[in-house]
Amino acid sequence: MKEKIPTTLFSGFFGVGKTTAIASLLSRKPDEEKWAILVNEFGNVPVDQIVFKDNASDVLIREIPGGCMCCVANIPMKKAITDVLSLAKPDRILIEPTGLGHPAGIFDELNEDPLDKQLDIGSIICLADPRFALDPRIQKVDIFNDQINLADILIASKSDLVSSKDLKKFYSWAHDLFPPKLIISNISNGNIPLEYLDNKKHIVHDSFFSNDHKNHASSTTLEIEKISPRRPSRSINESAGYIGSGWIFSKKDIFDLEGLRRCLGPFGLFQGNNFERIKGVFRVGQGWVLLDRINGELSIKPITYRRDSRLEVIIPQNSKISWDQTEKKILECIN
Structure with missing residues (x-):
């Protein structure tokens, strides 16, 4: 056996x-x-x-x-x-x-x-x-x-x-x-x-x-083929009282690290109890970084990944967040 x-x-x-x-x-x-x-x-x-x-x-x-x-x-x-x-x-x-x-x-x-x-x-x-x-x-x-x-x-x-x-x-x-x-x-x-x-x-x-x-999840599909500079693909997933929004950005998009820190950090778009988790990988200059935030703690460290930039944000279902406005602010972090 x-x-x-x-x-x-x-x-x-x-x-x-x-x-x-x-x-x-x-x-x-x-x-x-x-x-x-x-x-x-x-x-x-x-x-x-x-x-x-x-x-x-x-x-x-x-x-x-x-x-x-x-x-x-x-x-x-x-x-x-x-x-x-x-x-x-x-x-x-x-x-x-x-x-x-x-x-x-x-x-x-x-x-x-x-x-x-x-x-x-x-x-x-x-x-x-x-x-x-x-x-x-x-x-x-x-x-x-x-x-x-x-x-x-x-x-x-x-x-x-x-x-x-x-x-x-x-x-x-x-x-x-x-x-x-x-x-x-x-x-x-x-x-x-x-x-x-x-x-x-x-x-x-x-x-x-x-x-x-087992039967209460819904999501939208990523359209990878439509990704181009400053035009990411976004997918929304909803389950168990939470909503997740994920973005994949073009490899050619280069983000400003300090801009990301201001946008996604404790004093940026998501404050207090209006989110559960933020996690992403971003191209900044010649390298990439892993950004991870839980509550008021923001961690940013180098990573060897080199394919694209991507972000996942998870919020409670009752949070009043506009994903269009969120995307607009994130795109403003691109150099």
């Missing part, structure tokens, strides 16, 4: 550091092993896979855009995994759902025929930002509770940015959770111990969600 492939499912809300954690694991991957990553982004403009490619060029990456991978349809996820198994024959698979991903639904899909005969599903690893995880508004979100509920390993991410008092509160809350977690720990810079990938699944129980959540 063919040996099953170790597979780890990551979960966590927007901005908790899932991509950073997987990128860190890739940087420490044993040289003799072949890994594959299945990445699911909320919108139709993928950015996370670019981050992965920047950290490990020898890893096979497959993406499923447009919402929760178990909601957009069973076929894309199963086909993506089947393709990965046939193309790469990996020694290990890592799966990163969108921040709105329902781990119970994804876990169920992975345990259905024929994937259950091919994959050895390990512990579900959930990351939570200890600065926000105990916020009453977050605690009321069903998706957040679903992610926490199904986790075998619960990790306080970005622990270098939290006070010792708040970290102690997080641990106290986490230790009171039922079912109890296999491991509760904290990390900085995404440095999850490699050995966590070999822990087995031990929590089995129902999700907070019924199956009717």
